[in-house]
Amino acid sequence: MELHELGIKAAQEGLAKGEFSSEDIVRAVIDRVHAADGKVGAYLTFDEDGALALAKANPRSVPIAIKDLINVAGQPCTCGSKILKGYVSPYDATVVKNLKANGFIPAGRVNMDEFAMGSSTENSALGVTRNPYDLSRVPGGSSGGSAAAVGGDLCIAALGTDTGGSIRQPASFCNCVGVKPSYGRVSRFGVTAFASSLDQVGPMTKSVEDAAILLKALAGHDEMDGTTPKDPVPDYPAMIAGSSLKGVKLGLPKEYFNVGGLDPEVKRVTEEAIRRCEEQGAEIVEVSLPHTEYAMAVYYIIAPAEASANLARFDGVRYGHRSAKAVDVMSLYMKSRAEGFGPEVKRRIIMGTYVLSSGYYDAYYGRAQKVRTLVKRDFDEAFKKVDALLTPCAPTPAFKLGELQDPLTMYLNDLFTIPSALAGVCAASVPSGATAAGLPVGVQFICGGFEETKLLGICRAFEEATGRVTPPRAV
Ligand code: GLN
Numbered sequence: 001m002e003l004h005e006l007g008i009k010a011a012q013e014g015l016a017k018g019e020f021s022s023e024d025i026v027r028a029v030i031d032r033v034h035a036a037d038g039k040v041g042a043y044l045t046f047d048e049d050g051a052l053a054l055a056k057a058n059p060r061s062v063p064i065a066i067k068d069l070i071n072v073a074g075q076p077c078t079c080g081s082k083i084l085k086g087y088v089s090p091y092d093a094t095v096v097k098n099l100k101a102n103g104f105i106p107a108g109r110v111n112m113d114e115f116a117m118g119s120s121t122e123n124s125a126l127g128v129t130r131n132p133y134d135l136s137r138v139p140g141g142s143s144g145g146s147a148a149a150v151g152g153d154l155c156i157a158a159l160g161t162d163t164g165g166s167i168r169q170p171a172s173f174c175n176c177v178g179v180k181p182s183y184g185r186v187s188r189f190g191v192t193a194f195a196s197s198l199d200q201v202g203p204m205t206k207s208v209e210d211a212a213i214l215l216k217a218l219a220g221h222d223e224m225d226g227t228t229p230k231d232p233v234p235d236y237p238a239m240i241a242g243s244s245l246k247g248v249k250l251g252l253p254k255e256y257f258n259v260g261g262l263d264p265e266v267k268r269v270t271e272e273a274i275r276r277c278e279e280q281g282a283e284i285v286e287v288s289l290p291h292t293e294y295a296m297a298v299y300y301i302i303a304p305a306e307a308s309a310n311l312a313r314f315d316g317v318r319y320g321h322r323s324a325k326a327v328d329v330m331s332l333y334m335k336s337r338a339e340g341f342g343p344e345v346k347r348r349i350i351m352g353t354y355v356l357s358s359g360y361y362d363a364y365y366g367r368a369q370k371v372r373t374l375v376k377r378d379f380d381e382a383f384k385k386v387d388a389l390l391t392p393c394a395p396t397p398a399f400k401l402g403e404l405q406d407p408l409t410m411y412l413n414d415l416f417t418i419p420s421a422l423a424g425v426c427a428a429s430v431p432s433g434a435t436a437a438g439l440p441v442g443v444q445f446i447c448g449g450f451e452e453t454k455l456l457g458i459c460r461a462f463e464e465a466t467g468r469v470t471p472p473r474a475v
Contacts, residue, residue: 003028005153007206008062008213012103015060022055025156026063026107033108033154036475041129042139042149044068044109045076051107063107064099064214065149065158069116069192070201072096072106079192080114080124080142083340084320093190094222095159095201102217110145110158114342115311116166116194118142119413122401123344130401131173133440135474137398140170140413146204147174151440152475157205157214161191163198164299165394165417168429171204172393172442175431175470177459178204179211180417182449183424184229186215187222195306198421207468208430208460212236215452234453243457245465246281250274250458251386255292256416263396265435270392273432273443273462277390280465285386289378294371295419300411301355301368302422307345308352314340347407376423379448383425388458389446391416393429397439420446430459434471 003025006014014020030048037043043065051063066072069079071089073096078084096106113123121129121144129144131137132152139148143160146167150158151174160167162180171178179202186201193199203214219233252274257267278284316322316336323335341349355364382389394413404410420427426449429442445462447455 004032006156008157008210009207011062011156015062022059022061023052026051026055029063029107029155036152037154039130039135039475040132040148040152040154041127042110042145042152042154044078044111044126044145046108047075051105054105058103058105061103061105062156064104065108065110065146065155066096066106067112067143067146067158067160068109069112069161070095070159071190075109077192078126079116080112080126081340081342081345082125082321083314083337087320091190094187094224095218096190098218098220104217108155110149112145113142114345115192115307116142116161116163117307117344117348119165119169119410120404121145123342125342128401131398132473132475133175133438133471134398137400137439138173140173140394140398142166143170143204147171147176147178150174150176150204150206152473157203157210159201160204161199161201162421163195163303164421165414167202167204168417168427168442168444169394169413171429173398173440175440176204176206177208177211177428177430178202179215179428179456180421180426181215181219181452182426184227185426185450185452186218187225187228189222189224193310195303196310197306198303208456208463209237209240211428212240212456231450236453236456239453240457240460243461244280245277245458245461248282248388248458249386250277250282250284251287251382251389252284253289253292253382253389253391254286255289256391259395259415261395261412261415262392266392266394266396266441269433269435269441270443273466274390276465277462280461287382287386287389289382289419291371291374291378292419295375295422296411296415298368298371298375299418299422300351301364302372304348304352305356305365306352308349308356311345311349344407372422375419379420379423379425383448387447387454391444391446393417393442393444397435397441416444425449426452426455428455428459430463431469432466433469438471440471
């Protein structure tokens with residue numbers, strides 16, 4: 001095995017035994033990026049000298065690729081947007097501090113949909129990212145660069161963020177493990193905000209054990225983020241060792257299976273996954289999440305509303321792009337924003353501003369908050385009956401670049417990941433097999449809030465029962 005192919009666990013073991021150094025791993029990743037990323041386009045920037053210097057100074061550390069909305073001091077942080085061109089982060093996000101304190105170093109910045117709005121990475125203003133399993137297809141999004149880098153062995157592991165599915169859906173498309181932690185499990189300080197009541201940073205890795213190791217490093221209380229409770233972080237990797245599916249109650253939400261847009265191959269792979277869980281001794285029960293049908297509408301009110309407020313700070317004064325055509329302060333704001341933001345971001349800002357405006361606030365935003373509570377209660381009720389939910393992760397495998405032109409069709413990709421995001425519970429996508437055409441398909445497991453130990457244990461046992469099916473790759 002070459003060093004760039006290693007996962008976190010194998011890298012840590014080799015480092016501990018002195019088989020290679022951190023510098024060797026970083027060099028191997030850099031060589032791999034030079035050799036293959038011209039075709040994939042996972043990375044936006046890679047400070048090679050900086051990463052090598054960090055590896056030299058921390059000889060047992062493992063390099064991690066960083067989604068380009070997480071601040072690393074001294075590095076660019078574009079969020080996939082022209083508006084942040086030239087911006088250099090003045091400080092480390094808490095997750096980056098946590099990485100460094102736990103034997104990891106940030107190495108390379110990976111592409112994403114602009115401000116994490118999208119499901120294909122095609123909304124990036126800075127370049128195209130392709131799926132390493134089929135270069136004519138998207139890697140998913142918004143953490144498409146992270147998923148392509150992990151799935152293409154262009155890194156050891158990566159950080160992504162998930163607001164409505166942006167870790168899980170690209171993980172499903174690129175054959176990697178992606179975990180969206182419970183809301184509040186991981187600090188958001190220093191992570192450019194999209195929708196503050198939904199955003200979470202999480203691991204994107206080559207195995208469930210790697211995800212457990214990385215999540216343990218990321219998670220925990222942070223004085224700079226009031227949503228992170230003081231609960232101690234469990235030793236996830238130790239606690240999931242030897243986990244099994246025996247006697248585990250898995251719920252199949254019926255609303256997730258009778259969906260028109262569910263691709264028959266995804267359905268087949270998911271049904272196989274269910275059978276495999278049964279063989280391992282899991283008990284399968286049907287459950288209902290009756291408010292599922294409203295989740296999409298609720299999300300597309302709440303997320304744009306929060307985004308419209310969060311993105312107000314990009315005004316041409318404090319960060320990045322400043323219009324050269326401005327003649328006064330108002331035109332400075334308007335022209336800088338008109339020139340800097342892409343079409344999807346503008347659409348969200350307009351929708352968000354509308355649903356928050358006086359006269360519409362109660363009818364849209366206020367109501368959406370109430371329905372969000374109903375969606376959350378569905379999950380509370382389900383978890384009284386079952387340990388976890390098993391669902392398809394995305395309704396389709398990776399689609400072709402340029403295939404989905406209509407924003408609403410793009411939004412439908414997150415049908416199965418949005419409800420759990422609204423509920424704030426934890427969820428993961430685990431590779432489950434491939435379509436007849438050889439495209440990876442992930443299955444989603446969902447557990448209650450702060451039940452990451454249970455979630456990762458189930459995922460690990462599933463992964464072990466499935467074996468790692470790796471369809472042929474294009475790079
Ligand atoms: N695709 C969804 C959106 O466009 C979710 C994005 C995300 O989770 N960041 O909003």
